[in-house]
Amino acid sequence: MAIQSIQRALDIICLFSKSRPTCRLTDIANRLGLKISTVHGIVSTLEQNGFLQYDSHLRQYSIGSKIFELGAHFSTNLQVNLHARDYVQTLAERTGCSNRIGIWDKNSVLITLFAFPEGVTTSVHNIGPRITPYCTAIGRAMLAFMEEDDCMAYLEQEKIVRHTKYTLTTIDAILDDLEEIRKRGYAINRGELTWGRAGLAAPIWGPGEKIEASLAVIGATERILGENINNLATELVETVSMISDSLGYNPGQ
Amino acid sequence: MAIQSIQRALDIICLFSKSRPTCRLTDIANRLGLKISTVHGIVSTLEQNGFLQYDSHLRQYSIGSKIFELGAHFSTNLQVNLHARDYVQTLAERTGCSNRIGIWDKNSVLITLFAFPEGVTTSVHNIGPRITPYCTAIGRAMLAFMEEDDCMAYLEQEKIVRHTKYTLTTIDAILDDLEEIRKRGYAINRGELTWGRAGLAAPIWGPGEKIEASLAVIGATERILGENINNLATELVETVSMISDSLGYNPGQ
DNA sequence: CCTATTTTTTCGATATTATCGAAACTATTT
C-alpha cells in the first residue's frame, strides 16, 4: 500500500538517531539492502530539500535543518505544551526539581516539554527522546488510566527488560502497580530504569476524558523519594489538575 | 533528477507551517496541483510512518511526531549548540536579557538555541523559526563577516521590505551598515523588523575561520539601546569569543 | 608520486510501480 520510493526515503531518514547521527551512502545501502545507485537518487532528493545535509568533505549525511524546522511546529502546536508551559515552570520553581511532559505515541512516551528548576535555562535540549513506558513513572501514569485493551496491547508487545533491581519484570507485577497508581493518583518510579534516578508522575486529562499527556517530577532518588515525597506528590497532582482544567477536562460529563 | 514521488512527498510535508498547522487532503491536492488519489497514496505512506498525523474526526493532517523526534537530533548534534549552551545561560543571567543563537541556512537564519533570563523556563519554544537576515542583528552579524560573494548572492535574491521606519531598504544602505559592523565588532538592530524590539549580535567562529553561527541579545528597544548598550555589547563580544574558542577557532592560522 | 582500492556519481535500458480516472464510500450541509 505504501509507495515504495517514499517508504524507502522515510526508512533512510529513520536510520539517523542520537546514537547514529551520521551515515555514509554505502552504509545506508547496506543497512537497508538497497542498491547504491538507488540510495543515491533518494538521498540526493532529500538533501536538495534540506531533509538531509551532506558533508562533502567527510562524505556523510545527517539530519537536515528542514526536519528541525518542521519538527518545531509539532511541539509548538501541541495543545498540552501550550497549556502546560506556565504550570510546569511554577512546579519546577516550587519543588526545585526538573519536570517534564510526555505524550503517548506509538507504544512509547515522547518527551515534548522540559522545565528546569534553577535560574536561567536554554531551550532545545532534553526534548525529543522516547521513553520506555513500563519502567518509568511518566509511562505508567498513562498506562494506569488508559483503556485496558490499549494497555494490554502495549504490554504484550513490549520486550520487558530488567534494568535495575527495582525493575518490575512481569506483566502481573506491572498490572498490580497500575492498580496502586489508580488508587494513589500518581505513579512512582523507584529507580527502575536508571540507578539512583526516581520520579513521580500523574496523567494530564483533556476534553472527553481523554489522556493527553503525563507530567513527571524527576531527580535523584533521595530527592524524590525522601521525606519530601508527599509534598512533591501534592504539588504534582495539583499541577496536572490545573493543566487538565486548562485543556477543558470536564470529569462530570 | 529528483525522484518525483519523493519530491512530492517532501513538498507536501513542507506545506505545513506555524501559520498553517493543518491541511486537508483536498487542500493539499489543490495547492500542489496533484490528483487527489495521488496525494492520498503519498499522505497515507507519510502517516503510516509517523511523518504526518491524521485526525480522522476533523479529517485533517498535521506534522507527525516522528519529524519532531528526528528534528530534535539536529539541534542536539549541532556543535555550536553543545558548546554555546553554558555560555548563553551565563550571558542571560548577567545581562537579564533573552538571547538566542542562529545558524546561516538557505539564505535565512535558523534559530537553534534560546536562553531566557528570568527564573524557571521551559524548553521547546522559540526555536525553529527562520529569521530574515538583512533586517535583524543576528542576520547582519553573519552577513558582515561571510564571504562577500555569498553576501551579495543573498542580498540580490532577497526581497527587501520596509517593516518599520528604521528598516534599511537599499542594498547600499545595508552594505554601509555591514562595514560599520565589521569596524564595531557587532551588529545593532534598532527596531528594523518589529517596532520596539531591538538586538545586538555578533558572529561565532569555528575552526578554519568559518562562521558557525550568530549570537543575539534581544529585548525591548529601551532595554537594549539604552545607557546599558556598551555593557551589553561587551558581554556579548566576550561571550562569542569564548564560544568561538570552545569550538576551536584559531584566528592565528 | 603513482597505483590500487574504495566510494560516489552518472547514464540508459527495462520492468516495476506510481499515477490517474472512475466508481464506491463516507461525511457534511441544507
Add this chain to the structure above:
DNA sequence: AAATAGTTTCGATAATATCGAAAAAATAGG
C-alpha cells in the same frame, strides 16, 4: 432526506524508479 463535498479503493496504463555497468572521484597504500 437529498444533495453536495470530501475520501478511499481499485485496476489499467504509461510514466518513472530501479538496476547494472561504467565513469569519476577520493582515499589509502607502497
